[in-house]
Amino acid sequence: MLSGGKVGLRARHEDDVPILHTELHDDVTTHARANGRPWRPVARDAKDPPFSVKEEDERFVPFSVVDLAGGTLLGSAVLWDIDTHNRSAHIGLGLRPSARGKGYGADVVAVLCHYGFVVRGLHRLQIETLSDNIAMLRSAERNGFVREGVLRSSGWVMGEFMDEVLLGLLAQDWKPDARD
């Protein structure tokens, strides 16, 4: 397990899947805001439900986020589109509703940075988020991510186009204990 100040990032357990499915996938608005793909209903016993770990994919590393103190499941985190030639990857995370607003987000981003830069030797990490997702923007910026641009009207979200902000962090600029 990888540890931050308050959270741990561990492998996805089978018991995590129905909880993440109900609280993150089945919440259509959260899904629409956090995921670039269209929402559709998926049965719990579907062949490849969201959040289940599929066969190993070199470009996609999923984690479950847990509370370090008690081990409670807090959400999901992922390094995706890992590109070993350009040594870059994207970060994604989603916390359970009960875990939001408590400062876990920045800690999860910090642990994903440690995984990307230290464990995987990547050079660049990237985040795209809706321009009104202040909690995500702040969680990224506290770890040193900088806004590199706005992707105008790039996300179709529940009936309207929204801007996304592109944030990046280079290994050389990363300060492991910053989180200011």
Ligand SMILES: CC(C)(COP(=O)(O)OP(=O)(O)OC[C@H]1O[C@@H](n2cnc3c(N)ncnc32)[C@H](O)[C@@H]1OP(=O)(O)O)[C@@H](O)C(=O)NCCC(=O)NCCS
């Ligand atoms: C986005 C997410 C990961 C952020 O994690 P979090 O732990 O809930 O973040 P917090 O509520 O602690 O907020 C982080 C910071 O943003 C600030 N913030 C949050 N909402 C704010 C608002 N509306 N206005 C001003 N500041 C705000 C908080 O005060 C906090 O500031 P601090 O770091 O200076 O203390 C989490 O809310 C989540 O999973 N949301 C649903 C899924 C999602 O949007 N995923 C991201 C997709 S790209």
